Amino acid sequence: MPAKEGPPVRKDSSAAPLLAVVGGGAVGLICALAAVDDGWRVRVYDAGPRRRAAQVAGGMLGCLGEARPGEPELLAASARSVAHWPALLRRLGDPSVAAAEHTLLVAGDAADRAYLDEAMTFAREALPDAAVEELSAAALRGLELGVARLPIGGYRLASEGAVDNRRLLAALRAALTAAGAELIDARVTDLADVAADETLVAAGVDSGAVLPGGLDGLRGEKGEVLRLRRTPWSVAPPQHVIRARWRGRNVYLVPRADGVVVGATQYEALDGQDRGPQVGGVADLLADACEVYPGLRTYELAEVAAGIRPMSADGLPLVRRVDEGVLVAAGHGRNGIALSPGTARRVRGLLGAGAHGERARSHREERSAP
Secondary structure, eight states: OOOOOOOOOOOOOTTSOEEEEEOOSHHHHHHHHHHHHTTOEEEEEEOOGGGOGGGSOOOBOOSSTTOOTTOHHHHHHHHHHHTTHHHHHHHHTOGGGEEESOEEEEESSHHHHHHHHHHHHHHHHHOTTOOEEEEOHHHHHHHOTTSOSOOOOEEEETTOOEEOHHHHHHHHHHHHHHTTOEEEEOOOOOGGGOOOSEEEEOOGGGHHHHSTTOOTTOEEEEEEEEEEEOOTTSOOOOSSEEEEEETTEEEEEEEETTEEEEEOOOEEOSSTTOOOOOHHHHHHHHHHHHHHSGGGGGSEEEEEEEEEEEEOSSSSOEEEEEETTEEEEEOBGGGHHHHHHHHHHHHHHHHHTSTTHHHHHHHHHHHHOO
């Protein structure tokens, strides 16, 4: 678990340039924290939990588990970003944010196993040093006794864990507050209402509506996610992230302190307001989850929710300068939490090369001086 570390010492911030971040999800908050640490004053505009994709998420820090043949650039970007997660967790100083350390890929039948084999062959070719261990059914169940007896094997992905998405968001907000950032609970619909030296739009699927010229290629994909609460007579939740390919469908189980997060369906959202869970998606998730891990039948169904993932045309995040004084970071799709530290590094580079980057660097050096 990460060691507890405090925020850096802050001095007077009056001379620092101001960065406004439109978006209070994982991408926006992690970019905001990186900017604070680089010497910027930061003001975050948060439209609230309902509009955050990260609010309805498993929190998986997956690159190998998300490997899809034909997506080498996304796999490489995910791997680079996930490598920065240990440092971010140390920066937050809250061990409870981490939810799991390793992942198991589980196949339900021969066709599902072929699907996983193809994905892992692609991942190994793209990332030769990847820690991928093939498992028999017996070896898999030896690692997770609660898994059903039906699977025909799978893989173990070492060090591919998960975070508790909601504890992460709370820890980021706490770290930003401690570092002197300003958090404003308000939805921005017009950048003319935001006064700052630089503005970062990281509002997920709403980013296109905020930018004056829109954002070509950004669309929303809806997904249902369930939260199951353990009862006193329930079996223990899994220790690993379990990502199953089950009779042609994908389902994941991610442990939490009080139960399990189950997800996730994926289909085109009607619009940016389409956040109502559908019966069919919920029924499929429950059926598959309880077949993969039968003990979940004794858990309570604590929450049924649907979020909208912001998708780009090619599946890669849209991180760039839009015009003088405005940047965008959107389109992270199903990997938003995992990709956030990598996005923050790209945003830092864009800010550092801008007109106010030198002022921020000078202020950082000034406040860190003895």
